Amino acid sequence: MLWVWDELSFDRMHRNGDRIYMVGSSFDADLNTIWPVAPPPIALFGKAEIPTIADACRVNHNVDGSLLVEYHAKKFNEAPSYVDPSFFSMLDFPLITGNTKQPFPDNHSVILGETLAKKYFGKDNAIGQIIQIGPEKENYTVSGIIHDIPKNSSFEGALFFPFEALNPKNKGGDDLNTQWGAFSYTTLLFLKKGADPKVTGEQLANLHRKNQPADIFEHLQYILQPLPKVHLYDFKGNEQGMQQVKIFILVGFVILLIACINYVNLVTARSSRRSREVSVRKIVGANRMHLFWQFISESTLVFVLSLVAAIGLIYLVVPLYNQLSGKELAFNLLDAKVWQLFVGTFLLVILMAGIYPALVLSTFKPALALKGVLPGLGKKSTFRQVLVIVQFTCSVVLIICTVVISRQLTYIRHKNLGYDKENVFILNQRNFKPHYEMIRDELQRQAGIHGVTASSSNITNVGSGTGDIEWEGKPASMANFMINQMSIDRNFLDVLGLKLIQGKGFTGTPADSGYVFLNETAVKAMHLTHPIGQKITFHNIPNMTIAGVVKDFYFKDMKTAIAPCILYMDASGWGGLYVKTTGKDTDKALAAVQRLWKQYNPDYNFEYEFLDDAFDKLYKADIRSGKLFNLFSGVAILLSCLGLFGLVTYTAETKVKEIGIRKTLGASVQHIIVLISKDFLMLVIIALIVAFPLAWWMMSKWLDNYVYRTDLSWWIFVVAGLAAFIIATITVCSKALKAAQVNPIKSLRSE
Known part of the structure; x- marks a missing residue:
């Protein structure tokens, strides 16, 4: 929060x-x-x-x-x-x-x-x-x-x-x-x-x-x-960051819900141990409200003790959380919002985890309770089963969300962008610009440097566009046609690995200043059937020649469809210098550039950025979401397993004599494990059936933010389901095994 x-x-x-x-x-x-x-x-x-x-x-x-x-x-x-x-x-x-x-x-x-x-x-x-x-x-x-x-x-x-x-x-x-x-x-x-x-x-x-x-x-x-x-919505009113905010609120509520379900399950499951206490209190004069407030007070005490522990943990984990989230959050007990959160959480916890157990435990009928008969709190309570299904459904949904987010980020990072971003760093030229060709040639002779080029924009996020373009046959309906633009050096296509699918590259002669290159999307949008050699007017300069068609490349994030783009040569706009290294001698390449930087830009800090880092910045919010989802899913699974472990423990305790008799009559350890585990594992299977369509719907909505996206493959759901089922099986069977190995003679004579 x-x-x-x-x-x-x-x-x-x-x-x-x-x-x-x-x-x-x-x-x-x-x-x-x-x-x-x-x-x-x-x-x-x-x-x-x-x-x-x-x-x-x-x-x-x-x-x-x-x-x-x-x-x-x-x-x-x-x-x-x-x-x-x-x-x-x-x-x-x-x-x-x-x-x-x-x-x-x-x-x-x-x-x-x-x-x-x-x-x-x-x-x-x-x-x-x-x-x-x-x-x-x-x-x-x-x-x-x-x-x-x-x-x-x-x-x-x-x-x-x-x-x-x-x-x-x-x-x-x-x-x-x-x-x-x-x-x-x-x-x-x-x-x-x-x-x-x-x-x-x-x-x-x-x-x-x-x-x-x-x-x-x-x-x-x-x-x-x-x-x-502005921060959370785009200009059309569509959610951007707001979607993530809603997800975080939901995840926080889900984790709290799972914890509350554990509390309700364990309190009601162990209610038989308090039946005689409640009955005796009623017999000596306690009414229902006295008992109700007693149990509410017990829940409140548990909450307060948990809150004290939580405050200490928060102070410890906030620095780590800030690293994961990219924030500079500060936890301050003097902040009114913090106390609003405490009070709100308290009311929510009491509502979810306090009132139901208090109502149930305060309604025992003394005569029946003293005999050990507890209506509505049998060992196969439907209510408790529903709660187990709910918490495991939430956990499985979180696991699936984590896998899908991770797959999408992997898809983005490994997708062919149409250019090579590996081992390339970029910097602002500053005073390099008047000496660009000399500096380029000198750097290309240095060890560790594969190529040097320049452009007017960072290729990972081209933000410049123009409507100042005309061509023969341009329809009147395209009067407002806009095209993204980037001025490049003649060796830009080779150094960055952009592919020409038609035409040839720059010639290395002064005529290059009259050549332009279009991407595939621009050719389609402009309805050019034979673009090579066609004349256009660009920035009021007539008779510029389309020298080539570049295979579409991603010059914005993948939440945006590839748009028309024009590449041209105009040295006055080359603010960015690209240096492609061999990968093995990157340190030598950086040192070579830094030596020249000190010579030409002594008053400025040497600042550079690798293209893959610049690319990752476009998705930093999603990358952080992925890391936080890993954390949240782990917490949710841990809490669900803790609750399941507690219920199995209680079930094993209530079946001590039954297990002893069955073992005496020849039941094997495996048979006892199945006896204790089958009902719980069936609940987990039901949770999977509920979780799969819910997770599919949620992740489909999330992936709609991306024009280029991974698929929601069936195996994601199978892997998530198996992971949850295996974790639940280990949790249940480990306790069941312990119960099954108890000496039956000790179980039967212990009263």
């Missing part, structure tokens, strides 16, 4: 969060693809011309990687954020010092997070201090300090510059605020009370078409998503 609370708390710290919306953009009427960005003018024009918009804010994080910051000869690498002044008034990120109404007095102002300010200036007053930014060492004056942005926010950053500082107009370029086609910026709108976000989105789209009536914007739609839903 600490994890669940953390997930549900995202972006809930803003007092008017229900009126703050993030703007998404779609270029097709069916909303097949929604980009979580908007062009810069939409915020300014929307606020000025649409009455329902009270305020607007634009945000851009980490434009070109980390930024060089200098103060008194000390150098730091920081990730910058560019925001409008309204960022600090719309959102509840209050300034500790500074003017909220005018946080940036000019475009050379900067606002720091509290921790960052202490890092730079120690205990000195940060306001008015001057820091140098970038290789040009531009002076920026600290105009404000804010509290560190909490971890449960969709926004991050500690170094904030005015959004207008990004505007090329400041250096003689085009005005950013008139670039209606620059869909690159996070945009937030603060709507007036009662405003309809759908209507406002329609007004924004009409406003856009009014100012830029291009064909591509014919079906443009702006979708407004409430800020508190």
Whole structure:
């Protein structure tokens, strides 16, 4: 529940969060693809011309990687954020010092997070201090300090510059605020009370078409998503992280339910031992309510003792749990939510595990109970059998879920992506760019390096797209056609192992700048029957030639269908450097790159990432879910077996004399084991029959999140069922064997 609370708390710290919306953009009427960005003018024009918009804010994080910051000869690498002044008034990120109404007095102002300010200036007053930014060492004056942005926010950053500082107009370029086609910026709108976000989105789209009536914007739609839903839902309102939150709540409840079932089973099963006690109490004057509250008090005592033990365990396991979940959860007994959880759990446990045993035990009829007759609590109690079925059903479902999640993650990791991600690391070029060809050639001569190339995007998650593409025969219905784009070096296809199914690669001549490559999906979407040699206009450059068709490759996560993609050559966009190693001498390859890094980028930290790690990051939530499911399933199976072991123990105790007589009359140990075990194992089989269709339905819904997914094979259910049955058999038979080996003479004469 600490994890669940953390997930549900995202972006809930803003007092008017229900009126703050993030703007998404779609270029097709069916909303097949929604980009979580908007062009810069939409915020300014929307606020000025649409009455329902009270305020607007634009945000851009980490434009070109980390930024060089200098103060008194000390150098730091920081990730910058560019925001409008309204960022600090719309959102509840209050300034500790500074003017909220005018946080940036000019475009050379900067606002720091509290921790960052202490890092730079120690205990000195940060306001008015001057820091140098970038290789040009531009002076920026600290105009404000804010509290560190909490971890449960969709926004991050500690170094904030005015959004207008990004505007090329400041250096003689085009005005950013008139670039209606620059869909690159996070945009937030603060709507007036009662405003309809759908209507406002329609007004924004009409406003856009009014100012830029291009064909591509014919079906443009702006979708407004409430800020508190950004973390757990997509722009269509579909569950993303919310599905996992619901699963965790369900799993937590199931584990608690299994524990409560154990308690009910064992208390009612052992009720015969207390029948005479209850009868004597009734005979000497205790009424039903006295007995009811006595048993409730006993359940409460068990709960309190368990709670004390649990608190100690929580303090021990929270660090480990944080490693598994990727969170920074803190357990604090002074937190009101923790006590709400304690009270809620107590009421739930008393309801599930306390009231029924208390009612049953308080309704004994003294005369019958003293004779040992207990109606409704026979050794074959249907109620107890149902509870055993329920808990093993839950356990088997968890096992199946664990196997399916693990298979899906394995499927993703081992699926042919259309490129080779093994032994390849990528880094931001920075000052390598002006010397790229020389550095590439030098690195390729180093031991351990198989190849070096460059591109404008990380191939595992290409986030750039354009509609600026024309070709002969393009139908009018495709005026809003969007295509993903990546600028690449001429050896990119060879180094990354992308396969050409038509055409040839780059020629190594200046003519390469006029060649483009399409993936298979783009060729199909554009209805090109003979693409090789066909001319297109791309980014307003006419007569570019389609030189080849690349076999489809995955350039986004597998929850997204492969979309059209174009590869072209434009060295100005090559921000990422790829180094493919031989695998055996990776350390030598890294050392070679680092030597050159110190030569060309001495002021920046050497940061790199292997492609397979970048790929895994796309599924980090699912990977963590898989690990946690392993843990949860283990706990559930353990608790189920503990309950089963307790019931078998009790059954063996009640059959001591029967077992003794049977053995005296010649029954074998195997016969006794079957006698004790068969009823319990039959319950486990029934649980399997119930669990299989339930697990199939749950995992089918979960796999629907993936466009490319593994199958729900029959053997998964067989393996899970056998695992549960074998565990239950070992649990039951181990106790049955012990009971069967007791000396019958001792059993018969003991009273």
